[in-house]
Amino acid sequence: xxxxxxxxxxxxxxxxxxxxxxxxxxxxxxxxxxxxxxxxxxxxxxxxxxxxxxxxxxxxxxxxxxxxxxxxxxxxxxxxxxxxxxxxxxxxxxxxxxxxxxxxxxxxxxxxxxxxxxxxxxxxxxxxxxxxxxxxxxxxxxxxxxxxxxxxxxxxxxxxxxxxxxxxxxxxxxxxxxxxxxxxxxxxxxxxxxxxxxxxxxxxxxxxxxxxxxxxxxxxxxxxxxxxxxxxxxxxxxxxxxxxxxxxxxxxxxxxxxxxxxxxxxxxxxxxxxxxxxxxxxxxxxxxxxxxxxxxxxxxxxxxxxxxxxxxxxxxxxxxxxxxxxxxxxxxxxxxxxxxxxxxxxxxxxxxxxxxxxxxxxxxxxxxxxxxxxxxxxxxxxxxxxxxxxxxxxxxxxxxxxxxxxxxxxxxxxxxxxxxxxxxxxxxxxxxxxxxxx
Numbered sequence: 457x458x459x460x461x462x463x464x465x466x467x468x469x470x471x472x473x474x475x476x477x478x479x480x481x482x483x484x485x486x487x488x489x490x491x492x493x494x495x496x497x498x499x500x501x502x503x504x505x506x507x508x509x510x511x512x513x514x515x516x517x518x519x520x521x522x523x524x525x526x527x528x529x530x531x532x533x534x535x536x537x538x539x540x541x542x543x544x545x546x547x548x549x550x551x552x553x554x555x556x557x558x559x560x561x562x563x564x565x566x567x568x569x570x571x572x573x574x575x576x577x578x579x580x581x582x583x584x585x586x587x588x589x590x591x592x593x594x595x596x597x598x599x600x601x602x603x604x605x606x607x608x609x610x611x612x613x614x615x616x617x618x619x620x621x622x623x624x625x626x627x628x629x630x631x632x633x634x635x636x637x638x639x640x641x642x643x644x645x646x647x648x649x650x651x652x653x654x655x656x657x658x659x660x661x662x663x664x665x666x667x668x669x670x671x672x673x674x675x676x677x678x679x680x681x682x683x684x685x686x687x688x689x690x691x692x693x694x695x696x697x698x699x700x701x702x703x704x705x706x707x708x709x710x711x712x713x714x715x716x717x718x719x720x721x722x723x724x725x726x727x728x729x730x731x732x733x734x735x736x737x738x739x740x741x742x743x744x745x746x747x748x749x750x751x752x753x754x755x756x757x758x759x760x761x762x763x764x765x766x767x768x769x770x771x772x773x774x775x776x777x778x779x780x781x782x783x784x785x786x787x788x789x790x791x792x793x794x795x796x797x798x799x800x801x802x803x804x805x806x807x808x809x810x811x812x813x814x815x816x817x818x819x820x821x822x823x824x825x826x827x828x829x830x831x832x833x834x835x836x837x838x839x840x841x842x843x844x845x846x847x848x849x850x851x852x853x854x855x856x857x858x859x860x861x862x863x864x865x866x867x868x869x870x871x872x873x874x875x876x877x878x879x880x881x882x883x884x885x886x887x888x889x890x891x892x893x894x
Contacts, residue, residue, distance in 0.1 A: 470605040473667040477603045478612045480665030482619040484551070487659025489623025491652035493631060493739045495558060495585070496522070497713070497799065499720035500631055500640075500648070500735045506721060507640045508575050512849075516842025518582065519717050523834030525586025526593055527827035533591045534689065534824035542668055543599045550592035551660035557585040559653025565646040574642075594823035597807045601819070603668055609808055614754020617804050621750060624743040632736020640731065689821040699813045699822065701876045703829055708769050708870035709802055710833045711776075711863040712795055717838050718845065719779060719791065722856040727783040738792045745796030746803075754804050761812075761879050764805055769871050772798040776864040780857045812880050 470477075494500050505515050537546045561581040568574055604612040631648065638644035693699060720738055723729035753764050775794035778787055807823075814822045827834070841859050848855030 470603065471608060474604065474608055474612060477666045478615050480662055481600055481603075481612075481616045483662035483665065484659045485616050485620035486623040487655045487662065488551075489620035490627045490655045491555075491558075492620075493624050493627045493743070494648050494652045497716055497742070499716075499738050500635070502717065502720050503635075503724070503731050503735050504640055504645055505575065505578070508570060508578075510575055512718070512721075512842035512845035513839060514575065514842070515721070516717060516838035516840075517579070519713050519838040520835040521579065521583050522586045522589070523713075523827065524831070525583065525588075525590040527590065527831040527834065529587050529590025530594045530824035530827045533594045534821040536591075537595045538689075538820040543595055543602075544663060544666060544668060546595050547592075547599050548660055548663045550588060550595065551663065552657060554585065554588040554592055555653050555656035555660060557581045557588070557653075558649045559657065562646045562649030562651075562653060565642050565649065569642045590827075593827075594820050597810070597823045598820040599668075601807045601811045603666055609811075610754055610757055610804070613804055613807065614750045614757075617750040617754060617800060618747055621743045621747040621800065625740050625747070628736050628740035628743060630736075631739065632732050635735045636732040640735075690825055693822055693825050696813065696815075698878055699810075701873055702809060702813060703826055705765070705870045705873035705877055706802075706806075706826075706830065707833055707873075708772050708798075708867045710830065710837050711866040711870070712772050712798055712802075713834075714837045714841050715776060715779070715860060715863050716795060716799075718841060718856065718859065719788070719795075722779070722853070723783075723785075723788050726853045726856065727785075727788070729785055729788060733785075738788060741789050741792040742796035742799075745793040745798075746800030749797040749800040750804055753801055761805060761809060762874065762877065764801060765809075765874055766871070768798045768801040768805075769867055769874065771795075771801075773864060773867045773871075776860050776867065779860045780864070783853065809879065815880065 492498075501518055502515055505518070533550075537543055540546065558581065561578065564577070565574075568577060600613060600616070601609055634644050634648060638647075720729075720734040723738070724731055724734050752758055753767070758764075759767070771794045775791045775798070778791050778794075810822050810826065811819045841862075844859055845855050848858065
């Protein structure tokens with residue numbers, strides 16, 4: 457078959473599996489969505505660690521470890537899988553292993569209780585979880601884009617994110633109920649961690665429903681050494697000026713994560729909000745914002761890609777300004793909604809944006825290297841925020857306002873670089889323009 461005939465038939469082959477693939481990835485993400493409010497973008501973990509006596513720096517260590525694991529092991533993921541024609545098995549296995557650390561932590565916690573070693577024990581399991589997620593994320597991001605044609609990718613992913621958010625909203629109310637009735641104890645935490653591990657383990661196998669179509673490896677064989685693979689891929693990617701502009705514009709993501717890591721503590725310790733509301737209701741409203749975002753910008757597919765990212769940044773900036781000026785309970789709900797909308801919109805658009813900026817190549821290494829490039833922010837920012845809050849402990853609400861003000865400035869900088877990004881259209885460009893230089 458000629459090259460242009462293959463290009464014509466490939467989207468049709470993928471569209472044939474559109475419904476099946478949408479059901480498959482949505483089933484996985486619904487079950488993982490039930491678990492994620494406990495372990496990722498979690499107000500529960502903030503309050504869990506605070507209950508153990510953790511400082512602001514240690515609480516900031518949670519997202520720092522998470523992003524460090526993604527950054528370091530994401531490159532390994534690219535090396536191990538970018539040459540594979542079929543990635544479904546790798547996606548299933550990494551999800552299965554990713555469910556195990558919290559399942560084991562939940563089993564162990566009743567025997568250890570809330571003692572001096574509990575914080576260290578938690579961070580050991582969280583570091584293991586983050587390393588496995590590092591292996592998972594780049595391959596998963598590449599997979600969920602490649603099993604759809606370009607013209608239907610956003611539609612398929614929007615359904616996946618909507619279903620995931622439904623799972624997250626359900627889970628948020630379960631968390632609120634458990635914390636309200638049992639408080640944050642070793643027993644309640646154990647129950648939540650076991651439930652998280654179980655639903656994620658089951659959900660991992662839902663990827664077996666999906667089909668990849670007529671797959672063909674874009675890199676026929678793996679480089680003989682990881683170091684050579686890293687040099688080769690990073691050299692190509694770093695010459696892609698549009699991709700670099702996009703990454704700098706993505707600093708808003710880390711500002712949002714740096715806010716999510718601490719705003720529940722601000723609400724409970726400085727503004728009189730209950731732990732049950734912060735651990736559950738905040739998260740439920742957060743994911744409702746995500747649900748709305750996925751429906752408007754995914755299912756309805758309103759606005760071009762660049763304007764969708766613009767909406768993300770406006771919502772993030774509005775949330776931060778509200779946190780700085782107001783402290784009422786309903787303001788925290790509005791902030792949760794805006795942060796959820798911004799976070800979900802970026803999650804929806806990021807795989808598509810990177811895939812386009814990879815200009816038709818296998819994007820696994822793009823996803824992996826992006827985390828390495830942004831490592832100083834993803835790891836350093838939550839640690840810096842935690843250190844700053846500890847240093848300004850005697851200043852009460854002002855310390856939090858200073859942190860949120862710094863995050864707002866970062867969002868403003870991200871808008872400037874977004875203006876420089878020129879996203880290609882839905883079809884890949886010719887090989888000669890593969891670096892996206894304009």
